[in-house]
Amino acid sequence: MPRFLLPPHAPTVLATATGDLVAVRRVYCVGRNYGAHAREMGGDPAREPPFFFSKPADAVTTAARIPFPPATADLHHEVELVAVVGRGGVDIPAAHALEHVFGYTVGIDLTRRDLQELARKAGRPWDMAKGFDHSAPCGVVRPATEIGHPAAGAIALEVNGEGRQSGDLGAMIWPVADVIAQLSALVALEAGDLIFTGTPAGVGPVRRGDRLLARIEGVGRLEVVVG
Ligand code: MN
DSSP: OOOOSSOOOOOOEEEBTTSOEEEOOOEEEEEOOBHHHHHHTTOOOSOOOOEEEEEOGGGEEOOSEEOOOSSOSOEEEOEEEEEEEOSOBSSOOHHHHGGGEEEEEEEEOOEEHHHHHHHHHHTOOSHHHHSSTTOEEBOOBEEHHHHOOOOSOEEEEEETTEEEEEEEGGGBSSOHHHHHHHHTTTSOBOTTOEEEOOOOSOOEEOOTTEEEEEEETTTEEEEEEEO
C-alpha cells in the first residue's frame, strides 16, 4: 500500500444551518452578469455568452475575520449569489439545470482590482487578481429544498454600515440555470462545485479593518472583517 509522502489536504468545507458539511470541489465565477456592473467596468451589457474564471477551492473561507491580502492597493468587494452544485453533469440543459443545484449561499468575490486592470491591459490571466488566499468568503449554505431557487430579491453589500452595492437577482443577464448550462458545456460539473454568479453594480474599495456585510434576500447574510 503506497503511503502519502506529503499528507493530503483536508477539503475546504461549508456548513448548513444544522451544522452538516459540504466539501468544496472547484470554484467557478461568472464575469459581468449584471448590466449595471458590466457598464461600470467599461463593458457592454449585451447578452454575449458569459465568461468564466476560477479560484482555488481553498480560497473559500468562512472565517469572521480574514487578513488583508498582500500585493494590492485596490482591493474590491463583489457580493454574489453562490450556487452549490449537488449533482454533476456535462451539457446540462438549462431547463433541467436547477435540478443539479444543492443549495445557495452568499459569497464575496474579493478582487485585487489593480492587478486585474494590469492583467486586462496586458492580455494576461486573472488568477493573481482573483484567486488569492481568502479571496472567496462564503456564508452558510441553504439547501434548495428549504429556500427554493431564488430568481429575484435584493442583493446588497455594506461597508462599515454604509450601503455600497445594491441590486436584484432578477437583473442577472444569465440566470443560474443558463450559467450552469453554459459552464457544463465547458467542464464537467461535480457535486461540491461552487458557482459565483456575478456581482451587481457598486463594487468599490475595501480598506484594512473594514467590516463587510453582504445580504441576499431569501438566502442569508455574510459578515466578514478584512485585516
Ligand atoms: Mn465577481
